Amino acid sequence: MRTKHLKALVFILAVILTSMSCSKNDEKVNISAAGLKNSHKMGKNCMECHKSGGWGKGAFVVAGTVYNNGLSNTYANAVVKLYTQASSGGTLVGTIYGDANGNFYTTESIDLSGGVYPSVTGTSGSVKYMQSSITVGACNSCHGNSVTKLWAE
Numbered sequence: 001m002r003t004k005h006l007k008a009l010v011f012i013l014a015v016i017l018t019s020m021s022c023s024k025n026d027e028k029v030n031i032s033a034a035g036l037k038n039s040h041k042m043g044k045n046c047m048e049c050h051k052s053g054g055w056g057k058g059a060f061v062v063a064g065t066v067y068n069n070g071l072s073n074t075y076a077n078a079v080v081k082l083y084t085q086a087s088s089g090g091t092l093v094g095t096i097y098g099d100a101n102g103n104f105y106t107t108e109s110i111d112l113s114g115g116v117y118p119s120v121t122g123t124s125g126s127v128k129y130m131q132s133s134i135t136v137g138a139c140n141s142c143h144g145n146s147v148t149k150l151w152a153e
Helices: 002-027
Strands: 062-065 079-085 089-097 103-106 117-121 127-129
Touching: 062 079, 089 103
Parallel strands: none
Antiparallel strands: 062 103, 079 089, 079 117, 117 127
16 A cells, blocks of 8 residues: 555656646746857747747747848847837837847747837847737747848848
């Protein structure tokens, strides 16, 4: 009888620890910053791994890669801003600083449900605007595949 209870207890603890490890990963803070080089897989959909229960550190709310004007090289240290209206109109709801690899990502809470309009600012100050709104922050799920890549200059 004791062995049966011990096995049941071990099983229950294993289930609890497994579920806690997924939720702890979801809660990890992971935010890009200018100059950092710890990101990877430029041009890939970051949220394939960085999602709730995923393998990546933290569940990203918005993430992607910025490219230079030639669309062949990543653009380091660009800034992505999210507004409630097109062309930097309305309210600024989020600012994400790209890293040295050209990636930008955040686990910070940003409300995308009403649609937001991204802008990308290069290190020279040049700004590019997306004229349609997004409600999903997985930028590389479209850009870099069938839609022009995000670019800064």
